[in-house]
Amino acid sequence: MAAAYYASRKQCGQCAQGRAALGFVLFALFWGGAIPGTREDTLTLRAQVIESNVKPDRPWGVLGPNGFGETVVRPAGESHLRRRAILALGRQDVGDVSQLLPLDPGVRVIAASSDHLIVDTEDCEAPVAVGEILSFRMQYQGMLYAFLSRDVEKIWLP
Numbered sequence: 001m002a003a004a005y006y007a008s009r010k011q012c013g014q015c016a017q018g019r020a021a022l023g024f025v026l027f028a029l030f031w032g033g034a035i036p037g038t039r040e041d042t043l044t045l046r047a048q049v050i051e052s053n054v055k056p057d058r059p060w061g062v063l064g065p066n067g068f069g070e071t072v073v074r075p076a077g078e079s080h081l082r083r084r085a086i087l088a089l090g091r092q093d094v095g096d097v098s099q100l101l102p103l104d105p106g107v108r109v110i111a112a113s114s115d116h117l118i119v120d121t122e123d124c125e126a127p128v129a130v131g132e133i134l135s136f137r138m139q140y141q142g143m144l145y146a147f148l149s150r151d152v153e154k155i156w157l158p
Helices: 002-011 014-031 140-148
Strands: 045-056 081-087 100-102 108-112 117-120 133-138
Touching: 100 108, 133 140
Parallel strands: none
Antiparallel strands: 045 081, 045 133, 081 117, 100 133, 108 117
């Protein structure tokens, strides 16, 4: 099946396009930037704040693996209260959330479950309120997940 798919793509001339796209991705991954003459601001991910409160900056209680089998490690040091927000966006929508790049000054990605993203908003100029929209740039994996997700609305602007 894979060989037949490859042959049909080759026959219709799409292999060259696939190699060119792969080249763009590899350039960005290995050399850490856009190809000269291209733009990195053509896609913006926007997510709504569904909760915003002051919370401890470290988890408490007994810690164990999360839903993805990763062991959560309690950071060393004293716990402090910080403003945190939960967004209606999760790992099922964008994959590895550490690859999200917040566009709003003072926002920092903390962690995510399958359907919620936790961000630190303590350093924002004004408190982030429920209902507000926060914006992010995405790296390749986030774009792939977002475009394949039926739960992420895609809006094309002229």
